[in-house]
Amino acid sequence: MNPVRILFLCTGNSCRSQMAEGWARHIKPGIIEPYSAGIKTHGLNPHAVAVMQEAGVDISQHRSKLLDEVKDIPFDYVVTVCGHAHENCPLFPVKTTVVHVGFDDPPSLAAQAESEEAALDIYRRVRDEIRAYVAGLPEALTPPA
Numbered sequence: 001m002n003p004v005r006i007l008f009l010c011t012g013n014s015c016r017s018q019m020a021e022g023w024a025r026h027i028k029p030g031i032i033e034p035y036s037a038g039i040k041t042h043g044l045n046p047h048a049v050a051v052m053q054e055a056g057v058d059i060s061q062h063r064s065k066l067l068d069e070v071k072d073i074p075f076d077y078v079v080t081v082c083g084h085a086h087e088n089c090p091l092f093p094v095k096t097t098v099v100h101v102g103f104d105d106p107p108s109l110a111a112q113a114e115s116e117e118a119a120l121d122i123y124r125r126v127r128d129e130i131r132a133y134v135a136g137l138p139e140a141l142t143p144p145a
Contacts, residue, residue: 005033008081010038010039012040015106019130039088053126075092099141
């Protein structure tokens with residue numbers, strides 16, 4: 001059986017979509033063929049890299065990619081992980097199912113944190129929420145019969 005091709009789409013492909021791709025590679029090898037991209041590119045977020053490393057997942061070699069770089073890959077699913085990407089998600093071929101699962105934006109929330117540790121706690125919370133979601137894939141993408 002071929003792995004399910006999933007694109008995790010975010011606004012800047014710097015944090016949430018990168019975490020989702022990293023988790024999918026780490027906990028679903030051979031089951032999911034994950035990719036991530038953004039409507040724009042904001043560069044790889046160093047806090048996202050750090051908290052993923054804490055959890056044993058190295059995303060330090062990932063890079064922020066534009067959606068155009070992966071547009072020719074026949075995805076089974078596109079998972080938008082933020083509201084902006086969902087609202088601005090381009091059309092995909094009919095066989096591609098688009099699913100929206102919003103997660104909080106760690107950089108926005110962390111900007112208001114009172115300390116570096118409090119900021120990292122926000123990244124850790126979202127990291128763990130994304131892990132829990134990815135752990136349920138691909139079954140969570142298929143509606144019950």
